[in-house]
Amino acid sequence: MASQHYSPEEGGLNLAEALRLYGKGLLFIPLVLVLAIAAFTAFYTVQPEEEAVVKRFGRVTAINPPGFHQKLPFGIDRVQFVPTARVLKEEFGFRSAGRDGRTQYVKSSDQRGESLMLTGDLKVIDVEWVVQFQIADPSKFLHRARDPVATLRDTSEAVMRRIVGNSLGSDVLTEKRVQVSTAARVELQEILNSFDLGIRINTIELQDVTPPELVKPAFNEVNQAEQERERLINEAEKRRNQVIPRAEGQARQIVAEAEAYRAERVNRSRGEAGRFTAILTEYQRAPALTRQRLYLEMIDQVLPNAGPVYIVEEGMSSPLPLLNLETAGAAAAGQKGVRQ
Amino acid sequence: MNRAVFSLVGFLVVAFVGGIVLFNSAFTLDEAEQAIVIQLGKPVGDPITKPGLHFKKPFIQEVRRFDKRLISWDGDPNQIPTRGEQFISVDTTARWRIADPLLFLQRVQNERGATMRLNDILDSVVRDNISSSDLVEIVRSKDWQISAEDLRRAKLDSQGDVAILTQRIARGRQELTASILAKAQEQMPGLGIELVDIRIKRIDYVEAVQQRVFERMIAERQRIAEQFRSEGQGRAAEIDGETQRLLATVSSEARRQAEIIRGEADAEATRIYNDAFGADAEFFAFFRSLESYSRSINAKTTLFLGPETDYVRYLRDADVPAK
Numbered sequence: 001m002a003s004q005h006y007s008p009e010e011g012g013l014n015l016a017e018a019l020r021l022y023g024k025g026l027l028f029i030p031l032v033l034v035l036a037i038a039a040f041t042a043f044y045t046v047q048p049e050e051e052a053v054v055k056r057f058g059r060v061t062a063i064n065p066p067g068f069h070q071k072l073p074f075g076i077d078r079v080q081f082v083p084t085a086r087v088l089k090e091e092f093g094f095r096s097a098g099r100d101g102r103t104q105y106v107k108s109s110d111q112r113g114e115s116l117m118l119t120g121d122l123k124v125i126d127v128e129w130v131v132q133f134q135i136a137d138p139s140k141f142l143h144r145a146r147d148p149v150a151t152l153r154d155t156s157e158a159v160m161r162r163i164v165g166n167s168l169g170s171d172v173l174t175e176k177r178v179q180v181s182t183a184a185r186v187e188l189q190e191i192l193n194s195f196d197l198g199i200r201i202n203t204i205e206l207q208d209v210t211p212p213e214l215v216k217p218a219f220n221e222v223n224q225a226e227q228e229r230e231r232l233i234n235e236a237e238k239r240r241n242q243v244i245p246r247a248e249g250q251a252r253q254i255v256a257e258a259e260a261y262r263a264e265r266v267n268r269s270r271g272e273a274g275r276f277t278a279i280l281t282e283y284q285r286a287p288a289l290t291r292q293r294l295y296l297e298m299i300d301q302v303l304p305n306a307g308p309v310y311i312v313e314e315g316m317s318s319p320l321p322l323l324n325l326e327t328a329g330a331a332a333a334g335q336k337g338v339r340q
Numbered sequence: 341m342n343r344a345v346f347s348l349v350g351f352l353v354v355a356f357v358g359g360i361v362l363f364n365s366a367f368t369l370d371e372a373e374q375a376i377v378i379q380l381g382k383p384v385g386d387p388i389t390k391p392g393l394h395f396k397k398p399f400i401q402e403v404r405r406f407d408k409r410l411i412s413w414d415g416d417p418n419q420i421p422t423r424g425e426q427f428i429s430v431d432t433t434a435r436w437r438i439a440d441p442l443l444f445l446q447r448v449q450n451e452r453g454a455t456m457r458l459n460d461i462l463d464s465v466v467r468d469n470i471s472s473s474d475l476v477e478i479v480r481s482k483d484w485q486i487s488a489e490d491l492r493r494a495k496l497d498s499q500g501d502v503a504i505l506t507q508r509i510a511r512g513r514q515e516l517t518a519s520i521l522a523k524a525q526e527q528m529p530g531l532g533i534e535l536v537d538i539r540i541k542r543i544d545y546v547e548a549v550q551q552r553v554f555e556r557m558i559a560e561r562q563r564i565a566e567q568f569r570s571e572g573q574g575r576a577a578e579i580d581g582e583t584q585r586l587l588a589t590v591s592s593e594a595r596r597q598a599e600i601i602r603g604e605a606d607a608e609a610t611r612i613y614n615d616a617f618g619a620d621a622e623f624f625a626f627f628r629s630l631e632s633y634s635r636s637i638n639a640k641t642t643l644f645l646g647p648e649t650d651y652v653r654y655l656r657d658a659d660v661p662a663k
Contacts (some may be wrong), residue, residue, distance in 0.1 A: 043539065046577030058370035059392035091394035092474030118479045121505060123557055124550065143371040145410035145435070150446055154412065154433040158539035162513050165479040165543075168490055195410060195536065214554045218561035225565035238580035240586070247587045251594030257449055258598035273616030274626065280620055291626060298630040299651050302637045309643040 023232035041073040051083040051138050054078075060139050076266035080137035087202060090153055091162070094207070116212060117161045124215075126166060127172065128207040129181070131156050131188070133199050140198030148197045152188075158162050159188045172210055220227075364398035372629040374408045376441050377401050387441045409524050410453065410536060413458050419546055420470045424479065427546045430478075432520075434458070434538040436528075443532030454533060462538060465524045469516055476504065477541060482512035513540065 046066045054062040054071055071077035093115025094107045109213045113152050115128050131152065135141045145151050163183050164172055172180055185204040192199050211219045283290045303309060369375055374389045379401045388394055389408065396403065413434040423429050436458065438444045448454040470478060486505050495502055511519075521538045528535045545553055618622040637643070645652045 055371065055391075057368040057391075057393040058373070059390075060371055085441055097541060113542070113544075118481050118545070120476075120484060122475065122479065122553070124545070124553055139371070143409060145412075146372075146407060149410055150412050151410065151435060153381065154414070154541055155539065158433065158541050161540070162481060165513060166481040166484055168486070170493070171490070189363040191537070197410075212554060214558045215561065216559040218565075221565045222561050222568065225568035229568045229575070232572035232576040233579065236576035236583075237466075240579055244586055244590070247590045251590045254591070254594040254598045255601070258601035258605075262601050262608070265602075265605040266612070269612040273612045276624065277616050277619065279627065280623060283598060284620075287623075294630055295650065298634050301634045303643075305639060306637050307639050307642050309645060309647045311655065312505045312647065315555055325487065 038073040039090040041071075041075065042319055043068065044079050045069075046081065048079045049083050051084045053080045053082060053142060055080070055136050060143075063067045063138060080138075080142060082135055082141060084135045084138050087132050087134055089133070089199075090131045090149065090156065091128075092130070092153075092157065093126070114157065115165050115186070119164055119172060120166055121168050121170075123169045124212050125164065125169045125172060127160065128209070128210050129160060129184075130205045131206060132202040134202060135198060137198030140196055144197050146194060148199060151195065151197065152192065152199060155191050156188055157186070159184050159191065160204075163187070169211075173211070177206050177209060246276070365395050367394055367396065367403050368392065369405075372409050373443070374438070374441055375403050375405045376445065377403055377581055383442050387574050397481055401651050404441070404445060406438045406444065407451070408437065409552045410435045410437050414464070414541075415456065415459065415462060415466070417542070417544075418463060418467065420467050422470060422475045423473050426475050426551060428470075428475065429542075429544045429546055430466060430470055430540060431542040431544075432462060432538060433541040434462060434524075435536040437534050437536060438532060438533035439528075441536035443530075445532075447531045448533075452603050456532065457531060458535075461527050462524055465520050465538060466538075466540075469520050469523070473511070473516060474507075475506055477509060477511050478513060478516060478540070480509050481514050484512065516540075525526055544659075 011199055045068050046064055048066045050066060052064040053060060054064060056076060071079060093111050094105045095111065097106050104329050117127060119125050130307045136216055163180055167176055167180060185201050189201045210216065367432060369388060369391045371391045374387055376387045377384045384401065413436060415432040417431040419428045420425055420430050448457055477596050491505065517539055525535050
């Protein structure tokens, strides 16, 4: 245009000339340009994890699945890609920083603020959690809230605090973890549905649930004390187990010994009784003779083994005075005696 | 020739002007947007909320666009005293949207203005509601209840807190937020704003109070630890005592049985002896005495045999006795 105004005579003449000479060719150049731009803007590819939201003059006309698609060129149709198949996650109270393929968990003072909360018994607890979600409706996700993820984060914090605030701290630390995360998921989904954000919550997982940093040592002390209690009890039971079976064995020994005594005592009495009865039977056939014989047999046995034997004279009814020559230092007295 | 040039230039000029007019009269509206058309400073027609291609009069009408989506509002954490004079730090979050773009434009002009108005309104409503509630009402919900088991454990854990634990919740967090929302919503229509949601995002103790709460928690834990230790010692002592009792029981029981068995044995033996010896008591005395002599007389025994002794008699006199 500028060139036209610059030199109308020659320019016009040249232009007319040029048009006459290359008219068709000159028309061809912009046509090729237009076609090239059209070709570049009329096709697009949707990746496997995505869906494409197609907007014509700003209005959503289609949501297309993965694959190769065609649209109106020159910005009439515009496409936004939304990763609907991907599971997205938001972390609360920590951030995972992937490095060298390993996941490291980072916790700054900011994130401590996210995770410190009050429990129903008005204590403080440190709850870390992860919300996993998917974009269920890409169009809603794009157009219902300016920052849907921020909305999800704010709401998730509010919901988690409400539920933990309605539970005992000790329960959240231990047995109620699953209940808390389930309740949080249900409630968060309800609220997001009321905003119509097109977000589906897959799971809420509680990660580390701990007492606040400053209080942790005291909690550990409790654990140690609990273990110490178990240890003391176990040791006492060990002592009992060491002593009782032995004592029971000894008890059985005492009883067995008594049984042995009984067996021996009864058998011996039977034996002696039997012997006596046998002898008695014979004795009754010749009492005097048997007595004499038994007596003399006894003497045979006794006298050789006995100490000094004195035969006392007639008329000396008293054994005194005696003189024991055998044992020195025994009482001394004159004594007529026969030693045998 | 010249005519051709002129016609070409003419065509180009017309096309150019036509293009400008067209571009000035057509406008697109995104899904996320709404707009009002203003003609020389005066709004024309209803707000446009339908996305797509729209037309207006060129040059004299202009389009003002507004966001149609939910917009986040994040309040600064506020230190507010509860009814129990406990200072807590309350952080609220809200969602709002532009409900009436024209009114919005007139009253607050833009989002910055809206945010400032929201700051004023929401802060004061939150402050009113928080400072007229007990801390437990803010933290817990209406369905708060504590099981007997938990209560029993809590009594062991923290003696003083039982009253707080069992305190009945009149409103609770949910009703509190609902009433904050309702109260704040009352003031919104005049601003062209729809307040969709407001929630208490965080409640924390202020620093000094938090320190005291931590100390209380530590003291409580230490008390529990001490209890565990003494429980352990107690149980151990109990087991040791039980062991002693068992020991005594086992061995005395054994001795009892043993004594009974021995007694029975003795009785049995006695019966057997009596049966046998009773047949001739005199002979028994004789027989048993002889046996006893042979057993009891040994080298230490000194025997004095009198002249009348049977044995000695023949030593002194071997005559045939006179018949």
